[in-house]
Amino acid sequence: MKIKVAATTVDKGYTIQIKRGLLSEAGKIIKRITHDRIAVLTNKTVHELWYRDLHKSFKQVGLKENVIVIPDGEQYKNNRTYNRIISEMLDYGINRHSTLVTFGGGVTGDIGGFIAATYMRGIKLIHIPTSLIAQIDSSIGGKAAIDHPRAKNIIGAFYNPEYVLIDPNLLMTLPRREYINGLFEAVKIAIVRDKKLYKYICVNIDKILDRNARTVEYLVTECARLKTEIIQKDPFEKKLRMILNFGHTFGHALETAGRYNNISHGIAVGWGMLLALQLSYHYKYIDLEKCREIIDLIGKLIGRNKMPKISPENIWITMGHDKKVKNNKVRFILLEGIARPIIREIDKNSFKKALRDL
Incomplete structure (x- = not known):
């Protein structure tokens, strides 16, 4: 399946292609986009598991690439790693006509996207x-x-890629912990945007957890389609796109408090969604039955993972550094029901009470 993301007044459009086995076609697709030097940014685990397949697809069409490998983990998504990557790109002679291909998870894509946006004031970017x-x-x-x-994520930019190649087969070697991390994001977008997908996840949760190939491909396709619909209406997060921050306000603060090494992104977002549900019920936006139903689904993914011990005051201060702050209150995405998100500014006392009740 191909999804077209339309251009805006300030950025180019691009194509998202989703297909099992697409990695074998990566070289052919990339050759149509670039005729200059290619740098591939990947992380250690992906390099060991999948880089040979990507290299083979390049070799089949006569492409040559320079590879840069970074360590695994959110704790390396920082200025030090950024400068190291820039140095290697300079050593390889990567210029403003070159292309950067990110080949990895969220950390690799995030830092690679920021590199592409800022290196020589912007170079071509492709995500795998x-x-x-x-x-x-x-x-x-x-x-x-x-x-x-x-x-x-406080230092960054909006910068569209030329192409996004999504091969769901790559998820079959993902560690279970990392796979479940992603399921929190799938549940999130279903909760805030689509009743049909939410019901599909509830009914098929066992197949999803077992990574049934067709089920996973459908889940990936639907989530990508829904997110594309949202970003096309609000590319720079002025209003509608804010609903995708459901669970992230508190979740990001948990990650920061743990120095990006103590709790995974998905688990942090899971706790963030539970806190948002607690606030939604506290303000009588959502009824108890629906609230419990959603909590049960999120609870299946959280499992036995306990929320880290935190200082409510310190977490409030950390959230104050986030991009979701207005009028000395923290902006949360709350729920009136499935696909019925609302944006509300929450004061410190209400936040602390909801946290105590978790």
């Missing part, structure tokens, strides 16, 4: 996402960023 989070969320929409010790 290999994690579920990246395939259904972070590779779509043009957001690119690195972290600061005090705030996640």
Whole structure:
């Protein structure tokens, strides 16, 4: 399936292609886009598992690439890694006509997108996402960023790729923990946008967890389609796109408090969604039955993972550094029901009470 993302007044459009086995066609597709030097940015685990297949597809069409490998983990999505990648690109002679291909999960795509946006004031970018989070969320929409010790994704840009190649087969070697990380994002977009997909996830959760190939491909396709619909209506997150932050306000603060190494993104977002549901019920936006139904689904993914011990005051301060702050209140996405998100500004006391009740 191909999904076209339309151009805006300030950025180009691009194509998202989703197909099992698409990695074998990567070289052919990329050759149509670029005729200059290619740098491939990947992470250690993906390099070991899949890079040989990507290289083979390049070799079959006569493409030559320079590969840059970074360590695994959110804790490396920082200025130090950014500068190291820039240095290697300079060593390889990557110029403003070159193309950067990101081949990895959300971290690789985020930092690679920011590199492409800023290196020589912008070079061509192609994403080949290999994690579920990246395939259904972070590779779509043009957001690119690195972290600061005090705030996640605070240094970044909006920068569209030329193409996004999504091969669901790559998810079959993903560690279970990382796969479930991505499921939180799938559940999130279903909750805020689409009753049909939400019901599909509830009914097929066992097949999804077992990674049934057809079920996973459908899930990836639908999530990508829904996100594309949202970003095309609101590419720069002025209003509608904010609903995709459901669970992320508190979730990002948890990640920052743990120095990006203590809790995974998905689990953090899971706790963030539970807090948002608690607030939604507290303000009587959602009824108890529907609230419990959603909590049960999220609980299946969280499993035995406990929320880290945190200082409510420190977390409130951390959320204050986020991009979701207005009038000294923190902006949360709450729910009136499935596909009925609302944006509300929450004060400190209400936040602390909801946190105590989790």
